[in-house]
Amino acid sequence: MLELYEFPPTRSQRAKWALEELGIEYSSRVVNLPEGEQNSDAYRAIHPLGVVPALKADAYTLFESVAIVLQLIDEHPGTGLAPKVGSPQRAMYYQWCVFACAEVDPAIMMVFDNTMRPLASMRPPGTQHDPKLADRGRADFALRADILSEALSGRDHLVGDTFSGADILVGHSCFMAAHTGLIGGCPVLEAYYARLQERPAHQRAYGG
Ligand SMILES: N[C@@H](CCC(=O)N[C@@H](CS)C(=O)NCC(=O)O)C(=O)O
Structure with a gap:
């Protein structure tokens, strides 16, 4: 197993x-x-x-x-959680899957690392929260959230009209953004994440 x-x-x-x-x-x-x-x-x-x-x-x-x-x-x-290999929708699927980890997560982590991460644990000795880096993370996130909001405008899912792995990956980035207080300024993303949270599988995975 x-x-x-x-x-x-x-x-x-x-x-x-x-x-x-x-x-x-x-x-x-x-x-x-x-x-x-x-x-x-x-x-x-x-x-x-x-x-x-x-x-x-x-x-x-x-x-x-x-x-x-x-x-x-x-x-x-x-x-059906991924479009057919080689299809135009598969191209969009790859794009959003990579965007989540390559662009959205790092912006959120810059904020988390410089505001919320406990200094005493999981960090090299001598590391401090840096407000300038936190601001940079907020700005980076806002830019990426605008791109996602535009992609989600008038639609329920990122790829085609069905739920896919891209929604799992970006959906978790939304969880991280909510946890760091970043999602509040992004109504489209907030509504998207609220819809994802209604999924029974999401509730089993996140305990909610
Ligand atoms: N790129 C990795 C990141 C994994 C990662 O950083 N995990 C964090 C929790 S979100 C962790 O295990 N941190 C433990 C530590 O820093 O000691 C992935 O997406 O799997």
Whole structure:
């Protein structure tokens, strides 16, 4: 059975949400981040960077939340969570999946790291919150949120007219934005995220 290494509610929820949407049987293994379990030799053998999520399958051990979601969806092609390979919609699917992790997450993390992240844990010694970097993260996020809002204008989902893996990936970025107080100024994104939260699989993954 698949084993998900997670610590809720973090980016491991992306993987869990995909598992729940796809109806895949898996077991959950909580990695206790506050107690530093991610730095143990045993966990570093699973994920060399010591972060969550990771997924252990019979044939592979995989890390990176986006890679896990994409692989799980590809392994279950009949579920309709990704457009046909080579189609124009697949192009948009790739775009938004990568946009979530390459553009949206880093902007949010810049704000989180410089306002909310506890200084005593999970940071190199001597690191301080930097208000200028927090402002830069807010500006970066606002630009990216405008792009997503434009793409979502008048539609329920990012790709075509059905829910896809792109909504899982960007949806989790919305969760992170809500957690850091960034989503309030973006009514289209806020409404999109509210719709995603109504999905039973989202509720099972995020415990809400
Ligand atoms: N790019 C990675 C980021 C993973 C990541 O940074 N996970 C955080 C939680 S969201 C973590 O495990 N942090 C533990 C630590 O920094 O010690 C992914 O998307 O999987």
